[in-house]
């Protein structure tokens with residue numbers, strides 16, 4: 001079988017399609033023949049050598065796939081062979097075939113293509129955890145979604161609409177029209193102007209009840225300043241560090257040095273909360289994640305969860321797919337197809 005291998009740290013040239021032996025399923029596992037694999041910003045950071053959670057290189061990235069069960073291991077009903085599924089993979093998803101334990105699998109909704117289904121796990125679980133589980137977003141509250149045009153961003157818009165919250169989103173200006181069509185209430189250009197005064201003006205100086213921020217570093221300070229009383233800040237990424245080579249390392253160090261330090265008394269007196277999320281550190285809590293998946297799948301059936309795939313790239317074009325995200329061209333999800 002073929003896999004997209006990140007051979008070492010570097011620019012997109014380090015991505016190679018290589019052959020590997022077909023996997024065979026162990027106890028409680030299945031082999032999924034992959035039809036589409038999600039590409040995430042974490043894969044870019046891993047390639048750049050800026051992602052501490054990534055596997056040792058050479059490695060195959062990929063947290064999520066949609067495909068068909070080809071073989072089952074001991075303890076798994078043989079009737080599952082041939083079923084279309086979506087699965088979460090602790091790496092190696094960007095392969096023609098991947099091993100998945102049964103508790104990381106769920107049925108692919110018939111209404112979705114394989115590509116759309118592969119766009120669900122990381123983006124929607126992250127957005128659901130940020131907005132609903134940890135952010136406690138309520139009807140009538142307001143939420144600021146940074147990178148609203150990205151994969152997690154579009155998922156967050158779907159969830160904010162369902163909750164009945166007022167949504168503000170930062171994105172490159174070329175994405176604003178699409179974002180409004182998707183239901184974002186207020187799109188803010190953060191590339192050509194300072195977004196904070198714009199947000200303050202739009203909210204009559206009061207700020208918002210929830211901010212979700214994947215940019216990191218000093219940006220978390222600024223997002224904290226955008227909170228209204230009882231506001232919560234959800235921190236979940238450091239895309240500010242994205243760059244190849246030494247520049248990336250330098251930017252990561254800078255981001256670490258500029259991170260805010262939150263004092264308990266400051267939080268108490270301002271009636272604010274801060275929290276962090278790392279979905280990649282949830283593998284030991286499958287029951288919690290399964291409950292979130294159930295809510296998301298119900299949303300697919302009801303029609304308010306709408307995974308949007310911008311573009312599908314072949315494995316051989318994995319470098320172009322990485323560049324597409326790095327150059328901020330994507331709106332929503334990018335997937336790789338074998």
Ligand SMILES: NC(=O)c1ccc[n+]([C@@H]2O[C@H](COP(=O)([O-])OP(=O)(O)OC[C@H]3O[C@@H](n4cnc5c(N)ncnc54)[C@H](OP(=O)(O)O)[C@@H]3O)[C@@H](O)[C@H]2O)c1
Nearest residue numbers: 040041147150151152171172214236237239277278279328
């Ligand atoms: N902690 C977790 O569990 C978790 C899970 C999933 C994702 N994340 C994080 O959430 C963020 C979004 O992830 P995603 O996979 O949905 O990707 P994505 O948002 O689709 O990523 C690409 C978009 O990010 C924006 N962006 C902001 N800063 C950028 C930079 N320095 N370089 C390139 N693009 C930049 C660009 O859009 P605009 O210019 O239009 O804003 C770009 O189109 C990433 O930081 C990721 O690491 C964290």
